[in-house]
Amino acid sequence: TQLLEQSPQFLSIQEGENLTVYCNSSSVFSSLQWYRQEPGEGPVLLVTVVTGGEVKKLKRLTFQFGDARKDSSLHITAAQPGDTGLYLCAGAVASGSARQLTFGSGTQLTVLP
Template sequence: TQLLEQSPQFLSIQEGENLTVYCNSSSVFSSLQWYRQEPGEGPVLLVTVVTGGEVKKLKRLTFQFGDARKDSSLHITAAQPGDTGLYLCAGGVKTSYDKVIFGPGTSLSVIP
């Protein structure tokens, strides 16, 4: 069974601080996606990384896929209250359909 773990589970920081959240697995994934979910809403895709070692930047967010394609990190620089939400990582699995395994999420709260 393929599982994704995320750490930390909860994170509360002050506006302006930097943070990193992690997504780990013992399995190899064909791609790794990060979603952000705001309270009462569905997840929204932020980025997809595909190549081992790949780094993608989205404004103040930096995403990295591990060399072995088993783990990923999300780094936020100078966090803002608008970054508050649940961050979900999801690993893509090559099957006959588009199977995606979701991690349990990291709940981030940025305090003004």
């Protein structure tokens, strides 16, 4: 089983601040995904990165995949209360005849108004 470590585990910031969440592993992934989960709901995909060094932007969110495809970061600019949620990274490994996603334990973000 590939291990994905996310940091920080908890983050509480004021509206308007910037933040970065990290996802690290010793394993190489064929792709890495970021999800956001709100209370009482399932995770919802934000982005998938597949190329080492790739940077993707989604409005105020910037996602980067490490050159070696072992780590990733999520940067949020000018955070808003609507960004509050559990952010999960998940690494995909093409394994045998089926795909498996390994999830990190998540970063719980709270943005205070």
